[in-house]
Amino acid sequence: MPKGSSKCFDRDGVIKPTSKARSKARPIKLLGDPILRAPAKPVEKLTKSIGELIDQMFASMEAANGVGLAANQIGVPKRICVARHAGQTYVLINPEVMWESDETEEGVEGCLSIPNVQAVVLRPIRLRVMAYDRDGNRFEIDAEGMLARILQHELDHLDGKLIIDRAVEGSLHWVLTQVDDEGNERVVTIPTTPEEVERVFTEAVSSKMPGHDG
Secondary structure, three states: OEOOOOOOOOOOOOOOOOOOOHHHOOOOOOOOOHHHHOOOEOOOOOOHHHHHHHHHHHHHHHHOOEOEEEHHHHOOOEOEEEEEEOOEEEEEEEEEEEEEOOOEEEEEEOOOOOOOEEEEEEEEOEEEEEEEOOOOOEEEEEEEHHHHHHHHHHHHHHOOOOHHHHEOOOOOEEEEEEEOOOOOEEEEEEEOOHHHHHHHHHHHHHHOOOOOOO
16 A cells, blocks of 8 residues: 555655665565455464565565555465554554444545555444464554554455455546646546456556567
8 A cells, every 4th residue: 555545646646666675675566466366375384484575575565655565465475464654563464353443434545556546445444453463472453544544455455355346436546647848747637447447457467477479
């Protein structure tokens, strides 16, 4: 989930990489890659490789200027997600929602796996999540507001769901930058549909796969 998604994308609607932790960062999988649509598998044993994966997830999230990331977004189908909010970092292994509020709220979200797209998503404003930390300790988080939205967004990823699946009808938009003859930039939003977004990204990803002749 990109920074600032509760309001909108960054000024130009594009996820801007940062220089921090680039050495461990892995490429973000884009919509169209089958791994994003498959439910992630529970972590059965904490190993050194799981710890390394968590470090790579934080590095990848920060390099992409994000506030949350699920393991399948970097190609690993494990039920792990990480987040950063209000100066605090979170590692959630095998997370489960224990409770969520009946009260809901709409908010604009983007997604690192669907760049240049935003949608209004209706979500509970509070929830409780149970998970395990990187040392195997069980814990619970009572989250509300933006943190609750970030966690729900990432848990959706672990279940193979994306913002285009939850978008309020008519709220899905491409977010693009246009430059005029004088070099001035302006952000333009263009209405779209879940079907169009999925088709465009799937065709783009498929065209880059080995063995594709097109």
